[in-house]
Amino acid sequence: MTTAPERADRVVLLNPGPVNVHARVRAAIGSPDECHREPEAQELLGSVARKIAEVSGGGPDHAAVLLTGSGTAALEAVVSSVVPTDGRLLVLDNGHYGERLLRIATVHRIPADRLESGWANPLALDELDRRLAAHPEITHIAAVHHETSTGMLNPVHALGALVARHGRSLILDAISSLGSEELDVVADHVDWCVGTANKCLEGLPGISFVCAPRERFEALESVPARTFYFDLHANYRAQVVASVPQFTPALQVLRALDTALDLTLEEGVAARGRRYGARAREIREGLEKRGVELLLPPHQRSNSITNAYLSNGMTYDELHDGLKEFGYVIYATQGKSAGVFRLANMGQLTEADLVGFFAAFDTVVARHTSSHA
Known part of the structure; x- marks a missing residue:
């Protein structure tokens, strides 16, 4: 059984703006x-x-x-x-x-x-x-x-x-x-x-x-x-x-x-781009490690947002509400991208934020899986 993560000490915004600010x-x-x-x-x-x-x-x-x-x-x-x-x-x-x-x-x-x-x-x-x-x-x-x-x-x-x-x-x-x-x-x-x-x-x-x-x-x-x-x-x-x-x-x-x-x-725009790019790689690698398929091929992606397909039979609302319980806010897509959710890494996000996010993600998925077994 997955151990429930602690709630984040702030609301971590993984939506594409507004962002967590300095x-x-x-x-x-x-x-x-x-x-x-x-x-x-x-x-x-x-x-x-x-x-x-x-x-x-x-x-x-x-x-x-x-x-x-x-x-x-x-x-x-x-x-x-x-x-x-x-x-x-x-x-x-x-x-x-x-x-x-x-x-x-x-x-x-x-x-x-x-x-x-x-x-x-x-x-x-x-x-x-x-x-x-x-x-x-x-x-x-x-x-x-x-x-x-x-x-x-x-x-x-x-x-x-x-x-x-x-x-x-x-x-x-x-x-x-x-x-x-x-x-x-x-x-x-x-x-x-x-x-x-x-x-x-x-x-x-x-x-x-x-x-x-x-x-x-x-x-x-x-x-x-x-x-x-x-x-x-x-x-x-x-x-x-x-x-x-x-x-x-x-x-x-x-x-x-x-x-x-x-x-x-x-900071410099180029350096900020590198910071965002590093966070985006962490997100994408974490999702792919969990078997989550990404919407775009690597050469078309920005350095600040990742669109991914919902998996494990979860709806967007189930994933969103489960993550928000732990302090992590994700984002929906418009109608033509049904079945996709968005994770942005704009703003003052830390490595600890992403570690906490994936701990919450795993817990939400595990809960969903056990409730539908």
Whole structure:
């Protein structure tokens, strides 16, 4: 009989954001009350934006616009703001978040097409090449870097080079990749990079952002606004040009993000990627040792999430609820990945966390097996 493990001394988040954060980040959320129109808050906006540009690979000619909202807020700001009235968007779709990009465009009645590869299938770059050559009316391409619905890491460098060769503009959802995966907005020809605080940057939920060359932001002046709050050009003119927020930001969350970005830069994105990669290997080896099949082949996986098939006749709810009893939170998948669960290793996870997780996993499986014997 398996001995029940002790409950973790904290809730261990194995979901793809929010994540377990550093103590310095958690302490920063308790910063004093302040007014967003004061110089200290304006300095904070500038500090966070500069660090985001640095983490993204941008230089002095890049800027970042910050939004109080989840990553989807920044995605909606970009998609609704950058495609001109005579433009057309092509969405590359190989998972749930590719589908979401198309849904955003549809809501705003932006002319859009879809190049669908199918869930857990690589992006069809050869077909994209042909499509762009045949359709000069397409002005923008939108894609997801890390498609967390399957755990697939899409080839942003090859994609960016292809889009740039055709003279089009690339919108990249880097929400689940920025801070741990290889990404350089200049070298990868990313015109609009979208990210969020609470995943691989290891901040807290509530802030998202758009990083782009300043000239791209300036050029939006000629694009009629489709929204009020998410008007990217208006937010750029306020935050970057006038150094004041357009609307009231979540200042305490920004303080936490500022600290999280300091920690990211101190560690280095490449080093964080190696740390995440080591944790991912531990998870994958532990699952495979237990006979659990993984969704993707090794060369398609990111370094921060593992999608695996449910086994032993267990449902997701049985596995989730059993693990949560011991303090470990896993994540479900969307409908098209039925029978699969997700384990993320973003954030401040330790080797002891994973040892404890697998002890709990073994206990939950053993209980299920004995109850169905």
